[in-house]
Amino acid sequence: MSRSPSFSVRSEADLKVDEKSLYQWVVGFCIIRFDLEQGQLIEECYPSGCLTHNEELEVAFSSFPDSVSQNHNRSSIHDCIFFFRVRRQGNPQLAHLPSSEIVEVGNDQASQMTASDKVLKQRSKIQTGVNSRYLYGFVFNRQRHDERLKRGGEQKSVVILSHNPFSSVFRPLLQIMGPLYFDIGKKALNFIASYVSMWPVPVPGQLMELPIGNATLKVNLPPAHCMPLDCGVLFEELASPIAPFLPSSQSVPQGLFHDADLFGTFRGLLMQLWKLWELLLIGEPILIIAPTPPQCCEAVAGLVSLVAPLLCSIDFRPYFTIHDPDFAQLNSLPQGAAFPPMILGVTNLFFLKSLRRIPHILSVGNPVMNAARLPFSARASTGRIQAGPEGFSLPNFSFNRFTPSNFLNAMKLRRDGPLCLMTEHKEAFWSSYAPITKPDTSILNRLIDAGMSPRVEESMSVVNNDILRRHFIELTTNFLAPFGPYYRPTTPSEGSSPYVDPPPLPAFNAEDFLTSLSARGPGKFLLKRMKSNWLDLYRRFLKGHNFLPWFQRKRAVAEQEQYRMWRQARMRADIRHLISSMSELEIVDTFNAIERHLIGELQACAVLNLWCSDATSSKLREDLRAVFNVLPKDVQQLMLMNPERAALVRQEGAGLFNDLLQDYFRQESLSIEAVQVD
Numbered sequence: 001m002s003r004s005p006s007f008s009v010r011s012e013a014d015l016k017v018d019e020k021s022l023y024q025w026v027v028g029f030c031i032i033r034f035d036l037e038q039g040q041l042i043e044e045c046y047p048s049g050c051l052t053h054n055e056e057l058e059v060a061f062s063s064f065p066d067s068v069s070q071n072h073n074r075s076s077i078h079d080c081i082f083f084f085r086v087r088r089q090g091n092p093q094l095a096h097l098p099s100s101e102i103v104e105v106g107n108d109q110a111s112q113m114t115a116s117d118k119v120l121k122q123r124s125k126i127q128t129g130v131n132s133r134y135l136y137g138f139v140f141n142r143q144r145h146d147e148r149l150k151r152g153g154e155q156k157s158v159v160i161l162s163h164n165p166f167s168s169v170f171r172p173l174l175q176i177m178g179p180l181y182f183d184i185g186k187k188a189l190n191f192i193a194s195y196v197s198m199w200p201v202p203v204p205g206q207l208m209e210l211p212i213g214n215a216t217l218k219v220n221l222p223p224a225h226c227m228p229l230d231c232g233v234l235f236e237e238l239a240s241p242i243a244p245f246l247p248s249s250q251s252v253p254q255g256l257f258h259d260a261d262l263f264g265t266f267r268g269l270l271m272q273l274w275k276l277w278e279l280l281l282i283g284e285p286i287l288i289i290a291p292t293p294p295q296c297c298e299a300v301a302g303l304v305s306l307v308a309p310l311l312c313s314i315d316f317r318p319y320f321t322i323h324d325p326d327f328a329q330l331n332s333l334p335q336g337a338a339f340p341p342m343i344l345g346v347t348n349l350f351f352l353k354s355l356r357r358i359p360h361i362l363s364v365g366n367p368v369m370n371a372a373r374l375p376f377s378a379r380a381s382t383g384r385i386q387a388g389p390e391g392f393s394l395p396n397f398s399f400n401r402f403t404p405s406n407f408l409n410a411m412k413l414r415r416d417g418p419l420c421l422m423t424e425h426k427e428a429f430w431s432s433y434a435p436i437t438k439p440d441t442s443i444l445n446r447l448i449d450a451g452m453s454p455r456v457e458e459s460m461s462v463v464n465n466d467i468l469r470r471h472f473i474e475l476t477t478n479f480l481a482p483f484g485p486y487y488r489p490t491t492p493s494e495g496s497s498p499y500v501d502p503p504p505l506p507a508f509n510a511e512d513f514l515t516s517l518s519a520r521g522p523g524k525f526l527l528k529r530m531k532s533n534w535l536d537l538y539r540r541f542l543k544g545h546n547f548l549p550w551f552q553r554k555r556a557v558a559e560q561e562q563y564r565m566w567r568q569a570r571m572r573a574d575i576r577h578l579i580s581s582m583s584e585l586e587i588v589d590t591f592n593a594i595e596r597h598l599i600g601e602l603q604a605c606a607v608l609n610l611w612c613s614d615a616t617s618s619k620l621r622e623d624l625r626a627v628f629n630v631l632p633k634d635v636q637q638l639m640l641m642n643p644e645r646a647a648l649v650r651q652e653g654a655g656l657f658n659d660l661l662q663d664y665f666r667q668e669s670l671s672i673e674a675v676q677v678d
Contacts, residue, residue, distance in 0.1 A: 140178030255308020
């Protein structure tokens, strides 16, 4: 397998790597060799020191197909691409946190904060949260079979490590970088690093053009609302709203792993997709077994994408091995303990016995596929299926329809249980969960069964993926719609003062929500597709692990959007017209409100180096002086007794700016100490 002949690299004299810019996309590159005596060995790691020793071991163990399940063939060279997700070992201060960042809203302390204080606190937390809890590894593995070599062959993997789950970027990049490394050696790492360091800053939800040599990768990044906050997502990016209508183009991503092959991966289990959607929605643990790493990765990515545009907050491991440090904890759960909410993709059948208490087990894939294609890397980020260097063909599965024989086979699989996979791999799903959502036969009937022609199969798979993807996006969007009023920002009404704090978002109480929803119903779309006990699904969702992180993030984003709208209204307000009809007490209250907003603006500028607008500060200062000038003289003198207030009115900003900055950090350190004491 060789790289595309249209790809070329620059001369070494042009190579320059900006490691800071590189880190925005990539943590590092690794070359790992499987040694027959010593096991996995890291030959190269660029930049040096990007991983701790324990992380190097974990990356090395995760970068090779499992020998127990790997299906060998007689070809001289076999390539495959897959990816894994491991917990970072170098950030012990993050170990106790859940898998998704939770923005603090609704507690007693937050309720006493002003709107600007809440937004400032949320933004400062996000802006400083540069440490990621997880590391994504995208692997190009080559197995070379040669009878002249010891044990008849050798293995080596090229790995791209990143804090971001940008599969649409790193899969096509690996298709260039992997063959390039095997052509020119470790110089390929410098070449690729120099190109990546020239890329612009990643912008979630945008189509980006990323140059690589004389080629350009055109990729759609996943939107910010589905990205974990520890990936470094900025608050402005989170505030981008979800489109109220379905995207007109399937290439527009609505969640993570938008390019996952739903139809190709679950073609033999299409009737189970609605049950799987519910299990993902409520955060149930699922074990996925496949013959090869590319197939189990594709299945895990497909399931995560199934709940878009919901933020998937449960842990997911596209390729999980017994060497992962978390395996020991999972294998030693005490009797009666619930299995943690996570999606595990595995190829080693040993997990069937060691993790036998996991409640839902899904078996996907076909061992024959391993010799013919690169399942995880074959499609571009736009959803088009491209021929790989070794050729590409979809498996010739029959489109499963209900027949008496299929029903009897399903009953036999259920009776035998997952351990029947120890003798023969079969596509099946073992779960005692009773789904509430009914499979949509109208969607299944629209899917195209192209027969046995690989060329037609490839085109039809794109169409079928689009049909399935749009349906489940619509299903999830309608399911989440009843929560909309709880994170809908309000705008200042005409004629009212924009200087007062905006009204708080409606308080949320789970029982009140369920009572209200039960009375009005979930809407026609869901009523047609769910059983009469549909309210139970909402009840399970509220108790599951996906609801709270998603809901609190939506609330925080709504507060940010509300703050932005009220801030703009203050910029447009005519303060003299507003105070002309106010009483003296109302004018004093307006003065205090403007003063509070001005201090908040200065703090935001100092702490975050954001919103630093001279126009905003100048407008608030002018409004403050305008209100001050209409106050009675005795009230003015009383107010000027406060030195900080006097400095604001007299525009002595430089000294006050530093005082406010010191006061802010003193308050933050006190709040951190209070949390530690509690």
